[in-house]
Amino acid sequence: MDSDASSVSSNSEPEHELSVFERIREHLDSFSYSDVAYEVKRETKLTRALDNLACSPFVSFKSPVETVTCKLLVKGEDAGTWMNPDVSVLQKHATPSPFGRGAETVLDPTYRNGTELKAYQLAFSLQGEGTQYRQFVSEVEDKLQTTMFVGRNVSLKLYKLAIYGEGGHFDWHRDSTHSDAHHGTVLVALNTEWERGELMLRHQGVATIVNMHPTKHSEELQPVVVAFYTDTEHKVMPVTKGTRLVLQYDVELAEQVSRSWIQLPSYTPMQQAFLRHQYVASHINTYPNLDQKLVQAVIDEIRELHNEGITVVAFPLPHLYRKASVKKKYLKGTDSALFDALENHFNVVLHPVLIRANEDGDHSDCVERFFAHKYQPSEENEEEPSSSRAKRQWGRVFKNASFYLPRACAILQLSLPNGAHFGNDADVSGEARYYGAGMFVEPKREE
Numbered sequence: 007m008d009s010d011a012s013s014v015s016s017n018s019e020p021e022h023e024l025s026v027f028e029r030i031r032e033h034l035d036s037f038s039y040s041d042v043a044y045e046v047k048r049e050t051k052l053t054r055a056l057d058n059l060a061c062s063p064f065v066s067f068k069s070p071v072e073t074v075t076c077k078l079l080v081k082g083e084d085a086g087t088w089m090n091p092d093v094s095v096l097q098k099h100a101t102p103s104p105f106g107r108g109a110e111t112v113l114d115p116t117y118r119n120g121t122e123l124k125a126y127q128l129a130f131s132l133q134g135e136g137t138q139y140r141q142f143v144s145e146v147e148d149k150l151q152t153t154m155f156v157g158r159n160v161s162l163k164l165y166k167l168a169i170y171g172e173g174g175h176f177d178w179h180r181d182s183t184h185s186d187a188h189h190g191t192v193l194v195a196l197n198t199e200w201e202r203g204e205l206m207l208r209h210q211g212v213a214t215i216v217n218m219h220p221t222k223h224s225e226e227l228q229p230v231v232v233a234f235y236t237d238t239e240h241k242v243m244p245v246t247k248g249t250r251l252v253l254q255y256d257v258e259l260a261e262q263v264s265r266s267w268i269q270l271p272s273y274t275p276m277q278q279a280f281l282r283h284q285y286v287a288s289h290i291n292t293y294p295n296l297d298q299k300l301v302q303a304v305i306d307e308i309r310e311l312h313n314e315g316i317t318v319v320a321f322p323l324p325h326l327y328r329k330a331s332v333k334k335k336y337l338k339g340t341d342s343a344l345f346d347a348l349e350n351h352f353n354v355v356l357h358p359v360l361i362r363a364n365e366d367g368d369h370s371d372c373v374e375r376f377f378a379h380k381y382q383p384s385e386e387n388e389e390e391p392s393s394s395r396a397k398r399q400w401g402r403v404f405k406n407a408s409f410y411l412p413r414a415c416a417i418l419q420l421s422l423p424n425g426a427h428f429g430n431d432a433d434v435s436g437e438a439r440y441y442g443a444g445m446f447v448e449p450k451r452e453e
């Protein structure tokens with residue numbers, strides 16, 4: 007296999023988007039914006055294609071659920087707890103791990119050296135602490151629904167416990183799938199002592215190394231959860247000391263799309279989206295997805311909309327930028343790849359955008375209508391005093407043009423009207439305002 011995959015270290019820390027926004031906010035406030043709006047559409051084929059593109063091919067995070075006292079049983083025998091497992095009991099029942107080579111299932115310690123226990127041999131105590139285990143599983147499911155499988159219904163199924171003693175390792179491979187619904191793997195290590203045995207992941211030219219040791223957080227040990235698509239290549243480096251015990255789960259997707267953005271019924275959809283993005287940005291390590299098939303799906307959906315008569319198809323960039331950086335040459339990662347791909351087929355223009363929410367009815371019924379406005383450079387609209395902005399006649403929208411708002415995009419971070427970081431000029435009472443940038447995509451004009 008090639009060895010030139012770019013390595014993304016999990017401790018490289020690009021500037022947080024909110025701090026970028028803090029730097030550019032004043033500048034943005036000096037802009038005015040167009041009166042006529044783009045109607046915002048959500049939950050369409052295009053927003054889903056954009057969400058698929060924004061999905062991270064692998065993620066890692068610390069589980070916030072305390073699993074310390076969760077009991078483990080092997081074939082009915084007590085095998086300690088999650089945080090203090092009885093390695094010898096687990097080893098006693100384990101069998102050597104085979105792997106698939108071509109059509110065969112083989113044992114070859116030079117490629118894979120480890121043992122395992124199957125899910126049916128394991129149980130987590132259901133007496134009291136069992137609920138903690140259930141809570142852990144649903145936490146992980148929630149996180150995957152907001153990062154790797156945006157908007158999908160996800161469920162976790164225990165597959166096995168992998169045991170790697172000294173010298174244990176598993177060379178590069180992709181996991182075999184166990185059903186049509188199986189699209190991801192989740193790994194979480196129990197609390198034992200071991201050295202090396204890092205997990206390496208590689209997908210579409212993006213690679214990373216994950217340290218799976220549970221980590222201390224205010225005196226409590228928290229397990230590290232790693233998840234990746236089933237077609238992600240991965241490898242376990244040789245363990246040099248101790249024993250590494252790793253639970254492996256299958257991630258299964260249900261047919262239907264999940265309805266709620268996150269399960270917070272008292273929040274409006276925009277608030278839920280804001281919280282989702284804020285949580286993901288601060289707690290979960292995610293990685294860009296560079297899959298060309300996902301870009302093609304976005305192209306196809308845009309073409310379809312153009313054919314249906316929507317001549318301007320717009321949507322937010324997943325990242326935030328300085329106003330002056332809303333330019334092709336400054337686009338980051340997947341934004342840049344998407345722009346280049348779209349430009350081959352369409353006329354694409356980048357523009358800073360403001361999203362405005364009109365709340366019809368109270369928060370509890372979650373009815374929000376959104377409108378997207380283009381910012382105008384201040385020179386073009388210098389005259390507008392803030393008093394006249396307050397008197398705007400809202401409601402005029404462009405014909406044959408729509409702004410498609412996916413679930414996963416940074417523009418929503420700037421959504422809440424009263425957030426200290428997001429305080430906008432308070433001239434539009436009762437309305438939330440947002441800042442960010444959009445791509446406006448039109449059919450290529452014939453020369």
Ligand SMILES: O=C(O)CCC(=O)C(=O)O
Pocket residue numbers: 168176181193205240241242252254
């Ligand atoms: O133990 C691990 O971290 C991963 C094991 C693995 O990749 C497998 O068993 O398929």
Ligand SMILES: [Fe+2]
Pocket residue numbers: 179180181240
């Ligand atoms: Fe694997």
